[in-house]
Amino acid sequence: MSTTALNATHDPKLRSWVASANQAGCDFPIQNLPFGRFRTAGSSEAFRIGVAIGDQVLDLKAAGLVDSDDMNALMNAGVKERQALRAAISAGLAEGSSQQAAWAKALLPQAKAEMTVPCRIGDYTDFYTGIHHATTIGKLFRPDQPLMPNYKWVPIGYHGRASSIGVSGQVFKRPQGQTKAPDAAEPGFGPSKRLDYELELGFFVGRGNALGEPIAIAEAEDHLFGVALLNDWSARDIQAWEYQPLGPFLSKNFASTLSPWIVTMEALAPFRARFERPAGDPQPLAYLDAPSNRESGALDITLEVLLQTAKMRAEGLAPARLTRGNTTEAAYWTAAQLVAHHTVNGCNLQPGDLLGSGTLSGPQPDEAGSLIELTQGGKQPITLPNGEKRTFLEDGDTLVIRGYCERAGAVRIGLGEVSGTVVA
Amino acid sequence: MSTTALNATHDPKLRSWVASANQAGCDFPIQNLPFGRFRTAGSSEAFRIGVAIGDQVLDLKAAGLVDSDDMNALMNAGVKERQALRAAISAGLAEGSSQQAAWAKALLPQAKAEMTVPCRIGDYTDFYTGIHHATTIGKLFRPDQPLMPNYKWVPIGYHGRASSIGVSGQVFKRPQGQTKAPDAAEPGFGPSKRLDYELELGFFVGRGNALGEPIAIAEAEDHLFGVALLNDWSARDIQAWEYQPLGPFLSKNFASTLSPWIVTMEALAPFRARFERPAGDPQPLAYLDAPSNRESGALDITLEVLLQTAKMRAEGLAPARLTRGNTTEAAYWTAAQLVAHHTVNGCNLQPGDLLGSGTLSGPQPDEAGSLIELTQGGKQPITLPNGEKRTFLEDGDTLVIRGYCERAGAVRIGLGEVSGTVVA
Structure with missing residues (x-):
């Protein structure tokens, strides 16, 4: 099925x-x-x-x-x-x-x-399905080549850290590490100055597969248990200095925060959408393509990001919305494609494994799923309702992600929320 | 201590x-x-x-x-x-x-x-401490910049896959996946044609640390339980196409093989060595430097790699040695530095976590820890004692790694061996 x-x-x-x-x-x-x-x-x-x-x-x-x-x-x-x-x-x-x-x-x-945390997470894989995010952030890290030549062929992913995943309400210390300004001769060490959030969905694996036995895309959804909200906190300055050539590491693994409720694939059945490639883009290779995936591989989920600073909390102000967007416009690959790709080489998935979608930014600037996008790399601060400004997260900031599904003829369901707070 | x-x-x-x-x-x-x-x-x-x-x-x-x-x-x-x-x-x-x-x-x-597998591995991190390996392989992937500017400052590492780690004797299917020849317009799909081994040490974490509480380098060895041999199998053709910008993924996570015995840090006490930076290289930042690490941070372990093809097995021929080298010449960072770096941002390590050293190639060509180095990117086949040639691993090949410590005044101890076989 x-x-x-x-x-x-x-x-x-x-x-x-x-x-x-x-x-x-x-x-x-x-x-x-x-x-x-x-x-x-x-x-x-x-x-x-x-x-x-x-x-x-x-x-x-x-x-x-x-x-x-x-x-x-x-x-x-x-x-x-x-x-x-x-x-x-x-x-x-x-x-x-x-x-x-x-x-x-x-x-x-x-x-x-x-x-x-809703289950024991053996392995956590984070993908990079948000093509608008990949393009925007790619411009900042690699102005000459924002989107890599492999992006429209390979559902790019990497392994994340399972031990530091927490549940909504997680409070974590600002990470410290090595950073290097482009014009500096040597790196320095200290607290990250460019701490960011990443708006993601987390797909949980249900039944796994044996090592050496790939999951065909037509069966991939049978191996998905459900979806939660995921904030993949990122220290952009640490990331920029460390990520070549093996990818992000300390810039990500200090904390990741999940919403507590896994909304099952069964519950999401009324909120599926056609999955279509933009005209002119390459069609997926055979192992990433199936009629069922084209017909209803996408999820129609609305995602919102809200921020509450320590000052807002003291003033009794509710979290202020930074962005709202929809997953159908943000993701270049479906969850079924992630499962098929992850296992095509024989890699085994196990019940409870977590697959992050990657940052789900919409095509419009106000649909961005991270501050580095919203503030154009920290150059254009955003202004909050109480007049405070932000380029990146400051100590005491609480970041909240909410998600829900609404469609004519169906009862609205929500994914609840994931909140997390950074402290000094 | x-x-x-x-x-x-x-x-x-x-x-x-x-x-x-x-x-x-x-x-x-x-x-x-x-x-x-x-x-x-x-x-x-x-x-x-x-x-x-x-x-x-x-x-x-x-x-x-x-x-x-x-x-x-x-x-x-x-x-x-x-x-x-x-x-x-x-x-x-x-x-x-x-x-x-x-x-x-x-x-x-x-x-x-x-x-x-000697313990339950929650998270597996693979580092890149082999500077000769990083330089040689860097030349193949990035001729213009073999060693990244961060290499001598940051102990480069990335998260690996825990679920597919097996114990010596592991037999696994040749991985398939996307690859793209440099001159091809589009990627193709099929079994990897450039399957390689990687000679590594695996350090096991003993007592962990709480999230947000870094382990200082002077205490780092208290958190190490011991060492095993690790073969981090790699599909070079899949790796070349997928690894930008988030690092290796399907090129590595189809299998990794460990020796069954963890040799403890206590047993290794007689085989410690001074850890010295080559003249002219930058000194480690403070969080990566300690007198104890300079005095005895390195391990003096001899590592050998042997290959037995299906034909050799049928002919009754023992595995033939490809390389022999010593860890003291191969690793640019010590195990204590890996622990200090991994946790400096607050990331928590847990008992049983595995830290791979990265490929430990010595400075000489015949001390290389992978076939891609030994065969100069697959251009110069090696000849086995029975006349067979290899650029990369073929179906039925068994790769064996052995390790041991020998020093005047001490009794020789061994790490045993890790063997693994690829099948069609």
Whole structure:
């Protein structure tokens, strides 16, 4: 199979006995049902598998739906098993369900839950699918050749650091490292002065593949469990000095932050879009091409980036939006193409592995997915509603990414948000 | 502390009641005591922690020395605890030990043991410390600029793939992927025609560090557990087309192979060497410099590479040596510098993480650590003893790396070997 067909779990008329799930604008209506790991805030319990419904978390083990707390084992399930679990959760949370009395005891308000990274991430790969981002940032690093000759043929990717991935709410210290000004004779050392965010989607691998057994693109989506929001923090000044010839390293691996809820590929079924190459661009090689991928390989997700400085927080000001864009315009490669490419050489993916999309900047300047793009390499500061200016992130800044899907005929679902704060 | 002081466990007069450990040329005398994970070959037992002694494996749990099979937990021990365990193993295996009768039952012949990757590898980082390799290969990829301006300042590294790391004996399929000849208009797809090996050391992290807390270079060796041999297989044609701008990806992550035994930093204490920068080269920045690192930061290990083709195997010919070299001449950065650099931005290392040295080619052409160097980019084939020629690896080829330490006044210790075979 390629993409998940619509079924009863997507019915716009479906309502839940959890009242908050039926409110307009809610990220987690009964049509969504994303997975995460939670425990009671302030406790030292082991983290358990939960599903977000309205403003509550359903404890899957307490509800009798799973018998283990191992999210990676759940992610390893086959597509049919996954769909059966989704159908059972949907039926039990639907208005009129006979499970209501029992499952009501398996709910915890999200406000009282502590979330963690949604699964054990064995390997983290970050791709570079945002062609507008690649072009804009390419101009800054390599004015003579913004887009490499391989870009429209190879879904460029590299391995990232799994150990430093945190969950929304992550607070991290500003990284220090080597940097070198273009006109300096020698590098210096100190805190990064060009700390940036990167707006990404994170695709989680479900069932893996054996070493030496590539996943064909037509089967690739069967191996995807779902999607979360990902902020791939980047120290641009460290990156510029270190990245040749083996790619980014310390400029990225000090922290990456994920939203706590994985929205499944099943939940995203109503929000798929045609995937078309711009006229004149090369067609993908055979291993990256399939009818299903052309018909519905793209995801239609709206992404917003917001910033709240320490001063804004002190003044009681909400985070201010920097950008809003849509994934269908930003990504040059689909998630299925990333899976097919990653495994074509025999590389094995495992349940819980994370594939970052790369920075998803839209074609317009105000759709940029990073500050280096928004400020033209730090040359044009942006002005915030309270008059503060930013080129790059300053200590105390909180960066928030939100994502959601809206389409006529479907119930809006949200990816929730990922926030992170840099401190001195 | 910086490097481990010599103590009774290094005494050249020390002999073991395991007779095979006392034979000249043995890789695993009582002065070595490397750690690995094993089970009885052909069984489906859980893997247990073992120490190699002569041609035997000592089962640490059966000997009452540990109470868990979790190697990563053992690696997380502090330096004193680690040294105490080493002292206990050494005392129990020494001639005249009162443990002999009991521990004799905890031995399994290595010939009857199946080994696995020595620990759970959370993150794998590969560095690029081999300056002769970097220069030679740099000439092939970038004739105008073999050594990047950052090379003598930054210990260049990148993240590798943990899931595809296997143990000695690994057999893997030749990777396929995109390649593009310099004069071709478009890339093609197929099996790699330029499959290579890379001769590396793999440093294993012991105790980790918390996110945001760098490890100072003077303490770096306290966080290193030990060393194994690593073959970082590389598909040069895939690499040339994919590596810009984010570094190697599919050209590396189809397989990497480790030797099964981790030789500890304690065992290597007699084989440390001064670490000196060539005259005229820049001195390391402060965070990469410490008196202990200058005095004894380098490792004195001899490395050999051998090749056995399918035809040689059929003819009963042993693997033929391609190269031999020494790490002290090959590495521009020490293991302590790699740890300090990796964490200086706050990145957290965890017990069991693997740090590859990068290809350790010596200054002479016959000390090269890869075929691309030995054959001058595939232009000058090498001739094997049976008359076969090779530019790159062919199907059925088995590549073997061996390592050992020899010094006057010390008992020779070996790292064992790592072998791997490519098939069609």
